[in-house]
Amino acid sequence: MKRSCRIWNVRPHRRMMRKTIALFLLFAVSAAGAADLPPLGHNMNPISPPLAAPDFNLPDMDGESHALSDFRGKVVMLNFWATWCPPCRREMPSMQRLFEKYSERGLVVVAVNQFEDPDLVFEFTGRLGLEPTFPILFDRESRVSEQYKVKGLPTTYLLDKQGRIRYRAIGGREFDHPEVEALIEGLL
Amino acid sequence: MHRGWAKTCMALLLVASGIQPAVSEQDGVTTSTDPDTGIKRWKFAADGLDIELIQVPPDFIRASYSARGLPASVSEAVATRCVFGTIVRNVSDRPLSYRVADWRYVDAEGVERPIKTKSEWLEEWHGMGVRFSWSILADDPTFAVGDWIQGFTTLAEPHGSRVSLKVVWSIEGKRYEKVLSNLECAPAPENDA
Numbered sequence: 001m002k003r004s005c006r007i008w009n010v011r012p013h014r015r016m017m018r019k020t021i022a023l024f025l026l027f028a029v030s031a032a033g034a035a036d037l038p039p040l041g042h043n044m045n046p047i048s049p050p051l052a053a054p055d056f057n058l059p060d061m062d063g064e065s066h067a068l069s070d071f072r073g074k075v076v077m078l079n080f081w082a083t084w085c086p087p088c089r090r091e092m093p094s095m096q097r098l099f100e101k102y103s104e105r106g107l108v109v110v111a112v113n114q115f116e117d118p119d120l121v122f123e124f125t126g127r128l129g130l131e132p133t134f135p136i137l138f139d140r141e142s143r144v145s146e147q148y149k150v151k152g153l154p155t156t157y158l159l160d161k162q163g164r165i166r167y168r169a170i171g172g173r174e175f176d177h178p179e180v181e182a183l184i185e186g187l188l
Numbered sequence: 189m190h191r192g193w194a195k196t197c198m199a200l201l202l203v204a205s206g207i208q209p210a211v212s213e214q215d216g217v218t219t220s221t222d223p224d225t226g227i228k229r230w231k232f233a234a235d236g237l238d239i240e241l242i243q244v245p246p247d248f249i250r251a252s253y254s255a256r257g258l259p260a261s262v263s264e265a266v267a268t269r270c271v272f273g274t275i276v277r278n279v280s281d282r283p284l285s286y287r288v289a290d291w292r293y294v295d296a297e298g299v300e301r302p303i304k305t306k307s308e309w310l311e312e313w314h315g316m317g318v319r320f321s322w323s324i325l326a327d328d329p330t331f332a333v334g335d336w337i338q339g340f341t342t343l344a345e346p347h348g349s350r351v352s353l354k355v356v357w358s359i360e361g362k363r364y365e366k367v368l369s370n371l372e373c374a375p376a377p378e379n380d381a
Binding site for chain 2: 041043045082084085086087114115116140141142145146151152153168169170171172
C-alpha cells in the first residue's frame with residue numbers, strides 16, 4: 001500500500017475541507033432520503049452500434065500513468081465518479097465485488113475520479129466498507145469525461161475486448177447482480 | 189456565518205437520524221417537510237418521469253464548493269440563487285429525454301422565466317479558468333431505461349421565494365409537461381436575513 005502514510009500527513013486546512021465534504025455528503029444522502037433510499041437498479045443499456053472507446057492516459061493515486069489501451073484484450077468496466085456523489089458511493093462496493101469475482105477471467109474495473117485530490121480520495125476509499133483494489137485514476141479537469149460525453153455522475157461504460165463501448169448506465173447501479181454478470185459473461 | 193453553519197449541521201444530523209417527515213399530496217405532487225430541519229422536498233412521478241426537488245441551503249453550496257477549492261465568485265453566484273437538488277429518473281420502458289432550456293419557472297409576480305442551464309454555468313466557469321464541470325443538473329440528457337441523474341436546479345430568485353416549476357420531457361417524440369406549484373426556495377441563513 002504505497003500511500004498508507006499519507007493519511008497521517010494531512011495539512012490542517014485539508015482536514016477542515018474533509019470535514020466539510022463529509023457534512024456535504026451527509027446532506028446529500030439525507031436530501032435523497034437516507035431512510036427510504038430506493039434500491040439501485042441493475043441494468044446496463046446496450047450501445048448500438050458499439051462505439052470505439054476514446055483512449056486516454058491518466059495518473060493513479062501514486063502518480064503512475066495508465067492508458068486505457070493498456071487493458072486491450074480485457075473486458076473493462078469504466079466508471080466516472082466522485083466522492084461527493086452519493087450514488088457513486090453506494091455502487092462502489094458492488095463494483096469491487098464484481099471485480100473480485102471476475103478479475104481472474106479478464107475483467108478490469110477502472111474508476112475515473114472527477115476533479116478531486118488523490119489525498120482526499122485515498123482517505124475516502126479507506127472508509128469504505130469494501131476498499132477498492134481496482135485502479136482509481138484522476139481526471140482532474142474532466143477532459144476524459146468530456147470525451148465520453150458524460151452528463152452526470154456516476155456514469156459507467158462496459159467495454160468489450162476490442163475496446164468498444166457495448167453498454168452504458170447513467171446513475172447508480174448494483175453491479176454484482178446476475179443481470180450485469182450475464183453481460184460480462186457474454187463479453188469475456 | 190459560524191453559528192448558522194453549526195445550526196445547519198445539527199439540523200442535518202437530525203435528518204440523518206431517520207425521523208419521519210410530515211407528508212402531504214396535492215395534484216400528484218408529494219410534499220414532505222422534515223420536522224427537525226424544515227428541509228422541504230417535492231416528488232412527482234407519472235408518464236415515465238420521476239422527479240424530486242429538495243431545498244438546498246446556501247451554506248451547503250458555499251461549503252461544498254469551497255471544499256473543492258472553487259473561488260468564492262463561483263460559489264456565491266450559485267449560493268445566492270434559489271437552488272433545488274433535483275433527481276430525475278426514467279421510470280418508463282423507453283428512452284426519455286429532457287432539455288432544461290425548455291423548462292420554465294414562474295416567480296411570485298407570475299412572470300415566467302427561463303432557467304440557467306448547466307451549459308451556461310460551465311461557459312461562465314470555464315471562462316474564469318475554473319474547470320469544474322459538476323453539481324448542476326445535466327441540461328439535455330437522453331436516458332435509457334433505468335437511467336437517472338441528480339444535480340442542482342438554479343433559479344434567479346431570492347431565498348425563501350415561492351415559485352412554480354414547469355418540467356418538460358419527451359418519450360419517443362411525445363411531449364409531456366407538469367407544473368409543480370408552490371415550491372419554496374430554501375430560506376436565507378439567519379445571519380443573512
